[in-house]
Amino acid sequence: MKPLIILEDDRFIWETELNEFVPNRIFDAHTHFYDTRLMSKADHEKYAFMQACPRVGLAELRQLSAMIFPNRELHSLASGMPRRSTDLAATDAMVGEQVTMDPLSIGLMLAHPRLSRAEVEKQLDRTGLHGFKPYMCFSTSPDPSQSTILEMLPEYYWQIANDRALIILLHMGRHASLADPVNQRDIRKLCERYPGARLQLAHCARCFTSQIAETGLPTVADLPNVHVDTSAVCETEVFHILLDVWPRERILFGTDNCVAGLMRGKYAGFGKGWYGIFDSNTTAFQAPHVPFPPTFVAYENLRALRMAVRRKGWGKSEIEDLFWNNAQRILFRVG
Ligand SMILES: [Zn+2]
Numbered sequence: 001m002k003p004l005i006i007l008e009d010d011r012f013i014w015e016t017e018l019n020e021f022v023p024n025r026i027f028d029a030h031t032h033f034y035d036t037r038l039m040s041k042a043d044h045e046k047y048a049f050m051q052a053c054p055r056v057g058l059a060e061l062r063q064l065s066a067m068i069f070p071n072r073e074l075h076s077l078a079s080g081m082p083r084r085s086t087d088l089a090a091t092d093a094m095v096g097e098q099v100t101m102d103p104l105s106i107g108l109m110l111a112h113p114r115l116s117r118a119e120v121e122k123q124l125d126r127t128g129l130h131g132f133k134p135y136m137c138f139s140t141s142p143d144p145s146q147s148t149i150l151e152m153l154p155e156y157y158w159q160i161a162n163d164r165a166l167i168i169l170l171h172m173g174r175h176a177s178l179a180d181p182v183n184q185r186d187i188r189k190l191c192e193r194y195p196g197a198r199l200q201l202a203h204c205a206r207c208f209t210s211q212i213a214e215t216g217l218p219t220v221a222d223l224p225n226v227h228v229d230t231s232a233v234c235e236t237e238v239f240h241i242l243l244d245v246w247p248r249e250r251i252l253f254g255t256d257n258c259v260a261g262l263m264r265g266k267y268a269g270f271g272k273g274w275y276g277i278f279d280s281n282t283t284a285f286q287a288p289h290v291p292f293p294p295t296f297v298a299y300e301n302l303r304a305l306r307m308a309v310r311r312k313g314w315g316k317s318e319i320e321d322l323f324w325n326n327a328q329r330i331l332f333r334v335g
Pocket residue numbers: 030032256
């Protein structure tokens with residue numbers, strides 16, 4: 001079984017909507033490497049993709065990316081796959097080793113609150129990684145989905161990030177995400193206290209709905225050491241709001257490959273929240289009135305982003321900033 005099949009309909013969407021929009025050089029600011037041998041069966045067996053592709057490092061990411069973004073040069077910010085069972089030390093070592101093969105890619109270590117300050121520093125030194133990837137599954141909260149930032153990333157991580165000018169890639173917790181005042185207050189407090197840390201708010205600050213974007217994005221947009229990646233968001237209106245209220249030089253393109261960006265389906269706002277509607281088996285998907293199967297989340301994401309960019313009237317240089325220059329300036333800054 002192949003991990004990725006490109007259908008004629010996918011090619012049509014790429015050729016007619018996306019090919020002209022996506023520049024030749026892409027910095028993908030949100031990617032994951034994994035090795036299924038470094039996590040439990042239960043954690044990887046639920047992904048058909050991982051069954052077909054048991055390990056993704058630099059070469060595999062590039063091969064897969066080249067299938068959906070033909071003829072593009074690609075570099076990335078990568079971290080391991082955060083799952084409760086992930087072997088952290090071995091995964092970080094793999095990510096570190098993979099990114100050293102490409103001087104234009106960098107990696108982050110998985111940040112678990114159980115690691116002591118000394119262990120964190122040692123792991124950074126050992127792997128050469130450029131920052132932290134916390135996640136809800138590692139949180140100390142009794143309800144991980146309601147995790148505060150410090151329950152995922154204790155304050156000593158922020159101190160280290162400040163001292164070493166590291167990147168923190170945060171997929172926020174709490175149901176209301178950035179519309180939650182607890183998250184808004186913590187981001188402000190921590191980013192002002194630790195100006196050397198570079199905070200990347202994943203998925204447009206986890207704004208998968210326009211309601212969360214409208215309430216949340218303006219509250220932290222002024223913080224100079226906070227940027228967002230665009231990965232996996234499929235709602236056009238979220239990008240309209242983002243481009244209206246967020247400084248454009250602090251927006252980085254990302255896919256969340258692998259796996260999220262390569263799933264077929266989309267993340268859609270539902271009620272007060274959102275839901276990922278996926279179909280990993282395209283032959284099983286049945287839409288009542290059209291014969292078309294779903295396409296990749298990465299394509300739905302680019303479609304939404306392109307509409308917002310178009311309405312904003314961005315030209316080639318703004319688009320190249322989004323796909324490349326902003327990441328170079330923010331992520332590769334030394335000191
Ligand atoms: Zn991710």
